[in-house]
Amino acid sequence: MSDNNSEDEQLSNAASYDYSRDFIVEDSSASEDEQGNNQPSRRQRGMPFKETEGGRIILEVGQLFNNLNHFRVVLRDYVVQEGFELKRIKNDKDRYTAECAYEGCSWRIHASPIEDKTTFMIKILQPRHSCQKVHKNHEATAVWVARRFKALIEENLDIEAKFLRREIHRIYGLQLPPYTIYRAKHRVLNLTDNDHKKSYDQLHAYGYIVRRRNPGSMVLLHTLTPHIGAPSTFQRFFLSFQAQKEGFMFGCRPFIGVDGCHLKGKFPGVLLSAIAIDANNGVFPVAICICEGESKDSWSWFIDNLYRHIGMEDNRRMTFMSDKQKGVLLAIEKHWPRSSNRFCARHLAANMQR
Ligand SMILES: [Zn+2]
Structure with missing residues (x-):
């Protein structure tokens, strides 16, 4: 490159x-x-x-x-x-x-x-x-897409990545990953790293609006200030809407699956998520957390807050499913009384194959 x-x-x-x-x-x-x-x-x-x-x-x-x-x-x-x-x-x-x-x-x-x-x-x-x-x-990179489709994107700033992807497939017969299209679009729209950086400054305001418009929702922003007067840096963010809480409590089985995935992009980190299964066996998102990585500390912070948000009102005996990461198990044991653990069979199988 x-x-x-x-x-x-x-x-x-x-x-x-x-x-x-x-x-x-x-x-x-x-x-x-x-x-x-x-x-x-x-x-x-x-x-x-x-x-x-x-x-x-x-x-x-x-x-x-x-x-x-x-x-x-x-x-x-x-x-x-x-x-x-x-x-x-x-x-x-x-x-x-x-x-x-x-x-x-x-x-x-x-x-x-x-x-x-x-x-x-x-x-x-x-x-x-x-x-x-x-x-x-390999030549069809985000840079290539941005250059080739600059005019089209600029004419229609709200162009959907899906549409762009289909166009590329129609013209060139190429199946490009959505991430390439996304990056190309941002390139054309000139969304620089600075724009991403600035969005972190808006998290406070975002949290305020979410809580005002969706009473009962939990939005937490955890920042770190190295010393008095220094600018604070982003550490963790927790989000669960009131509707997610109610949907889980009244429409889902007492089951929570937790997992973490690495974020791609300019600012890396890990997305921890909690999902449930609804009455139609559909996946129901319960809460997310963006944090620095999968560690004992971050899992503990996530599960603790999840318990404060949902567990304190939902008295059902909860079953958790996880990939057997130590941090998760400890966090559940510590912060969620009346719960039991199951391990995800797919994760177990994948680990055995290594
Ligand atoms: Zn050839």
């Missing part, structure tokens, strides 16, 4: 490429071999690369690109469009050589600068594949 950033910086270059520069360049080094050795001069005409009307990319020997990055950006689009993976053999300012990553496939491209040392020209292209189209593509 090391060339992602530099590619990014150059995106504006590629986008603002002046297609009206439709002159013909004569390049005397056009007949070099892949090592960059010039063959006896044989003049070859080059022409600036242009996308076709429908945005389809057709690559040909002799096409010219502003610079190496412009070539890389176009090639990446081409690779996704054609549905194959790229194996880069040479990738520097003097030459770019790549082949189809599928072993034995004969597709191959080689480009290098012309006399001005900046403009890149396709010198060799073996366009035929002897492989199958792929439906996953």
